[in-house]
Amino acid sequence: MAVKNYGEAIREAFEYLLDKYPNVFTIGQGLWSPWYVGNSMTELEVKFGKDRVIDTPVSEQATTGAALGSSLCGYRPIVIHPRVDFALLAVDQMVNQSAKWCHMLGGQSSAPVTFRCIINRGGEQGAQHSQSLYSWFAHIPGLRVITPYSPQDARDLLISSVLCDDPVMYIDDRWLYDLETDLPPIKEYDLASQGAKKIREGTDITLVGNSHGTHLCMEAAKQLESQNIQCEVIDLRILNPLRIEVLFDSLKRTRNLCVIDEDWRNCGMAGEIIASVIESCPMGTLLTSPLRLTLPDAPAPTSKSLEQIYYLKVEEICQKIKMLLDCV
Known part of the structure; x- marks a missing residue:
């Protein structure tokens, strides 16, 4: 087993998914910048190319809409919002579209999109940059909400989220990024089997x-x-x-x-x-x-x-x- 911190564990999940599943890609703001996403995506664009690790202009609604649309066409996208606060600009695609898609089509189609949203508070950032909002999203039927604490869960639950056929809100916290632990080898498991x-x-x-x-x-x-x-x-x-x-x-x-x-x-x-x-x-x-x-x-x-x-x-x-x- 290797000792890795929370951010490195998330990166390991991305690397595993991008390497093993060609229909997985990531899209969002600041994906090539450690200032935005810490060490959780370091140089993934170098290894997998900028057509699969897509750094975009600031438009939460556009990136989320593109990810949602691609999930309906056979892809398993991960759209990344470096601050959960500004994911609210794309709440229509998350709450009104992705969470309802399978239900409104009688289970004949699903939207397997993962919304990775980062809690990044403290440091005198103020009210618009310091929210958690996980309770808000947990209120929505059809939208799975994941909030990992341990580095192993940060890695394994991200993998399970992307492989799940339901839309998933995966919320990680920058205050945990330095937390370290021994990580066992990756083993895929069904997200539906997991709980407290x-x-x-x-x-x-x-x-x-x-x-x-x-x-x-x-x-x-x-x-x-x-x-x-x-x-x-x-x-x-x-x-x-x-x-x-x-x-x-x-x-x-x-x-x-x-x-x-x-x-x-x-x-x-x-x-x-x-x-x-x-x-x-x-x-x-x-x-x-x-x-x-x-x-x-x-x-x-x-x-x-x-x-x-x-x-x-x-x-x-x-x-x-x-x-x-x-x-x-």
Whole structure:
């Protein structure tokens, strides 16, 4: 196994797909520039040619429309939006077209297009460059939504997304790009078989997150272990369709729940997880009310000092978890 970081793992997925599947191509802005996409696509245009790694002018609607159209003609395109914020300019093709195509044609045709959208926030970039929006897209039937945390999932779920016959919103986070791990050899698997995964054992409380939120869960669990609090961690991985049976099993043991969601509170993923637990777990499973930790319901600030208040921090998460468990 080779040690690679999150960005390198994504590049390995691109290289595998472009090498093995001639009907795969990528299109979007800044694909030849590490400033836009980090190290996730370094020199792919050199190896596979600029007709398969297509760097375009700034037109989210045009690139997404071209990708969607080609997916209806036998290709498996990956359209890349270096900031998820500006993918909203192409939301008609994503939500009104690709997500509905198979349904409206009675399953006789599909649109196997992958929308890779990058979360790139912080650094005093302000409200229009700092959004996550995964809860927004997870609301749409027919659109699969992937939010990988680990480098292996960043690689393997991208491959599975492109090989899936459904349109997929694949959302990766620049704050995870330096996260490193050993990567086993690539093995293709069916995206429909995947769901939430337990990535840390614990007995006192279950922490739930996705994407960089899972990273916060893991860091909080490490800190709390030194204080004799054992946290079990569930990584959601896939937000639509949502398969969280592993969470229900975890709560039978820990009986306490904290959901960490780096999106907004109102109509967010954390609320959906808690509602699912209340609906599915027997009454009395939880010893305390679930803890929901999210961003404030406000646009991201521009100033550095306000960013320190706005974004979730591990120390604050640990403090609130300890307060919750003190009530048990």
